[in-house]
Amino acid sequence: MDHSLQSAKFMKLNKLCFTRSGQKILDQIEDDWPSTGVVVLLGANGAGKSTLLDVIAGIKKADSGELILQQSHSKFLMPEPAAFYPYLTVKEQLNFIADMFVNVQPDLQVENAMEVWQLHPVADKLTKNLSLGFRQRLSLAQLALSNADILLLDEPMNGMDPEILSVFKEQVLTWKKTKSVIMATHIMHEAQILADWVVVMFQGKIIRSHAYSEEISFHQIYQKAIDDYHLGHAVNG
Numbered sequence: 001m002d003h004s005l006q007s008a009k010f011m012k013l014n015k016l017c018f019t020r021s022g023q024k025i026l027d028q029i030e031d032d033w034p035s036t037g038v039v040v041l042l043g044a045n046g047a048g049k050s051t052l053l054d055v056i057a058g059i060k061k062a063d064s065g066e067l068i069l070q071q072s073h074s075k076f077l078m079p080e081p082a083a084f085y086p087y088l089t090v091k092e093q094l095n096f097i098a099d100m101f102v103n104v105q106p107d108l109q110v111e112n113a114m115e116v117w118q119l120h121p122v123a124d125k126l127t128k129n130l131s132l133g134f135r136q137r138l139s140l141a142q143l144a145l146s147n148a149d150i151l152l153l154d155e156p157m158n159g160m161d162p163e164i165l166s167v168f169k170e171q172v173l174t175w176k177k178t179k180s181v182i183m184a185t186h187i188m189h190e191a192q193i194l195a196d197w198v199v200v201m202f203q204g205k206i207i208r209s210h211a212y213s214e215e216i217s218f219h220q221i222y223q224k225a226i227d228d229y230h231l232g233h234a235v236n237g
Ligand SMILES: Nc1ncnc2c1ncn2[C@@H]1O[C@H](COP(=O)(O)OP(=O)(O)OP(=O)(O)O)[C@@H](O)[C@H]1O
Pocket: 020, 021, 025, 043, 044, 045, 046, 047, 048, 049, 050, 051, 052, 184
């Protein structure tokens, strides 16, 4: 574990709230996250992970509270499900993203992204006809082309075959040296290999958040966080 991560905080979540139809989807979210490395968000279905990523990305606006970044940063979200222009081919979709984000040698960078994420077999396929695994690859290729320094990944490992999963892990380990990678996932045993920081969400709240040390599994951290939360509630109640 890199202990410098604990001091080099860069993103402050200050009492973020997001309520819809009377449900507190984000309930006074408060936390500080490090400037580089991988922050993993764990939580049951409906805990609020995707909503939090959307608020950080700026796709959803919190009803109250604020997100404070130490400097200005570019952000790029890999949403779940992945979203593309349905009638563009894979190659056209990547060229479109490169036009927006890539200043230097866009053709070369598109080619490189296609190579890394093994997209050549589907280069001329319409994005609407891609399988789940290839949609994830294309979404990750877009993320790489964005050159953003905060990468927000919502369930990135869904549908990946073992070969592309190992490419994914290799890429994340490279990205995390210089970028902040914030990832929501249910695939705990793979995520814990990549993590520097772990966050557990429950019913719109962050109930645990700390630097991650490999001595203890995500499964144990998650279970203990939930147990302690219920115990705290029982004691307080
Ligand atoms: N715009 C909205 N209007 C009403 N309810 C919403 C809205 N956005 C999210 N929700 C609800 O907020 C809750 C949290 O959803 P969210 O997708 O953030 O959870 P999650 O932790 O990502 O879940 P999962 O693991 O299933 O992806 C869910 O109950 C969802 O139905």
